[in-house]
Amino acid sequence: MASIQQGPNGPVLVLKESALQQKGKDAQQNNIAAAKLVAELVKSSLGPRGLDKMLVDSLGDVTITNDGATILKEIDVQHPAAKMIVEISKTVDNEVGDGTTSSVVFGGALLARAEDLLKKDVHSSTIIEGFQAASEKVLEIYSQLSKKVEPDDKASLLKIASTSMQSKLISEDSSSLSKIVVDAILSIATKKGDEYFVDLENIKVEKKPGGSIEDTQIIKGIVLDKEIVHSGMPTRIDKASIALINSALEIEKTEMSAEIRITDPTQMQMFLEEENRMLKTMVDKLHDVGANVLICQKGIDDIAQHYLAKHGIMAIRRVKESDMIKLSKATDGRVISNLDDLTEKDLGSADLAHQKKVESDKWVFIEGCKHPQSVTLLIRGGTQRVIDEVDRSIHDSLMVVKDVIEKPEIVAGGGAPESFAAAQLKDWADNFDGREQLAIKKYAEALEIIPLTIAENAGMDPIDTMATLRSKQNQGQKWTGIDAKNTKIADMMAINVVEPIAVKEQIIKSATEAACMILRIDDVIAISGGPGGGGGMPPMG
Numbered sequence: 001m002a003s004i005q006q007g008p009n010g011p012v013l014v015l016k017e018s019a020l021q022q023k024g025k026d027a028q029q030n031n032i033a034a035a036k037l038v039a040e041l042v043k044s045s046l047g048p049r050g051l052d053k054m055l056v057d058s059l060g061d062v063t064i065t066n067d068g069a070t071i072l073k074e075i076d077v078q079h080p081a082a083k084m085i086v087e088i089s090k091t092v093d094n095e096v097g098d099g100t101t102s103s104v105v106f107g108g109a110l111l112a113r114a115e116d117l118l119k120k121d122v123h124s125s126t127i128i129e130g131f132q133a134a135s136e137k138v139l140e141i142y143s144q145l146s147k148k149v150e151p152d153d154k155a156s157l158l159k160i161a162s163t164s165m166q167s168k169l170i171s172e173d174s175s176s177l178s179k180i181v182v183d184a185i186l187s188i189a190t191k192k193g194d195e196y197f198v199d200l201e202n203i204k205v206e207k208k209p210g211g212s213i214e215d216t217q218i219i220k221g222i223v224l225d226k227e228i229v230h231s232g233m234p235t236r237i238d239k240a241s242i243a244l245i246n247s248a249l250e251i252e253k254t255e256m257s258a259e260i261r262i263t264d265p266t267q268m269q270m271f272l273e274e275e276n277r278m279l280k281t282m283v284d285k286l287h288d289v290g291a292n293v294l295i296c297q298k299g300i301d302d303i304a305q306h307y308l309a310k311h312g313i314m315a316i317r318r319v320k321e322s323d324m325i326k327l328s329k330a331t332d333g334r335v336i337s338n339l340d341d342l343t344e345k346d347l348g349s350a351d352l353a354h355q356k357k358v359e360s361d362k363w364v365f366i367e368g369c370k371h372p373q374s375v376t377l378l379i380r381g382g383t384q385r386v387i388d389e390v391d392r393s394i395h396d397s398l399m400v401v402k403d404v405i406e407k408p409e410i411v412a413g414g415g416a417p418e419s420f421a422a423a424q425l426k427d428w429a430d431n432f433d434g435r436e437q438l439a440i441k442k443y444a445e446a447l448e449i450i451p452l453t454i455a456e457n458a459g460m461d462p463i464d465t466m467a468t469l470r471s472k473q474n475q476g477q478k479w480t481g482i483d484a485k486n487t488k489i490a491d492m493m494a495i496n497v498v499e500p501i502a503v504k505e506q507i508i509k510s511a512t513e514a515a516c517m518i519l520r521i522d523d524v525i526a527i528s529g530g531p532g533g534g535g536g537m538p539p540m541g
Helices: 024-043 068-074 080-095 100-119 124-145 154-166 169-188 265-289 302-310 321-331 384-406 416-429 436-447 449-457 462-474 501-520
Strands: 004-007 010-013 020-023 053-056 062-065 190-192 195-197 203-209 217-219 222-224 236-245 293-296 314-316 348-358 361-367 375-381 409-412 480-483 488-491 498-500 523-526
Touching (some): 024 501, 024 523, 062 384, 068 080, 068 100, 080 100, 100 124, 100 501, 124 436, 124 501, 154 169, 169 384, 203 384, 321 361, 384 498, 384 501, 416 462, 416 480, 449 462, 462 488
Parallel strands (some): 293 314
Antiparallel strands (some): 004 010, 020 523, 190 195, 348 361, 480 488
């Protein structure tokens, strides 16, 4: 409906006819309901016993996953407030990799608790102040609770990687896959002063159906999904000396259109022979510097291929620029633009370069690099769906190991820190004498949604479980959490269920900010399509 205000000379039309407006409590309730629905959608995916969702897009492509960020990305949410909750999961996924489902479930719980206070006529500004004070206190509690680790302590990193995999499809293979993940991260980690930095761009992930998840492996080098260009070339070279060229091994065409006038057949022959000679000179240059593998970013002429094969040089062409950069980091070679500048120092080295059949395709493996700054993970699995989910799970695992290396502090998993912080928060709330106290206590209740949901998804009795959990934590057992695998309360540190503090902090920050932003909205004005209007109007209900 258009917004009509009564003026001194009759009604004044402020918004266009097709505009929709919701004010005050209606707008707040509508937004909160949408956000709660999104949280409800992913709630059953939380924890080691969480279930998967099957998502089918408009083209019929199927995605099976329990990764919160993937679920919310695929379902294409329309409601504007619900989109803000989806953005939490994207932020958490990009920043720390894991904890996407937790952040959305917690964000939904915060809004549900805020709704209770709004019904009791607590003003949204008071709730926001209380929530922000509570989130700062929780971050303070987490930093006191966290346990420092050495960033290159392999045992701690293995625990972190394995915990991240427990709630995924790959939990059965977590012991072997976590070793692969930690090896990959430690290979590419760089140390500056006392701090470590990890760039995940240096880990190349290749996926191929076939075999099983157990066949997933790390290659200390690079895998190229390309074939060798000429059948006469060797398919295996030990002690490879690799030339990385990003210009074409072809005769360059002139910039402007040109024509050559030939008056004698011998001139034609000379012209062709000169082309041949130029290509032969290029290949001889490669051979002279000692290269026995050529990786070229652009094309290789057929005649050049012939000469390369005669010299016993293995060649691959049209390799992506990103792969060229990774090859340079892995083999310690330099990418050369001009072949004339190539020297022996520019060559990369690897123990083995060979062509191998992976399922129905032929791929080239550059393996056994001495100190690779770039490595490849080759993911295998029964079907494409399985491989896609393994890829998502390994990405999360890589991210959490990176988080710990860059910020080497950990806490227990299984809802232990959330439950502990909630109890501390309830006591701390008594220091406030205004209505903020109510908001802080509601924040603590919302925080308990994490252990509560893990217990529900594991088929445990939520009330008994939470009562036992609180009791044990009050007795000083701060690492007590929910062991969903064995459906019991346990010391999570003792059973090696640990998570990075960076993930926990990001969940608190993102969820609190999104909840506060939604609570601040008291007027929703939506302009539907039409002349001068926006695009399609998203459904507000």
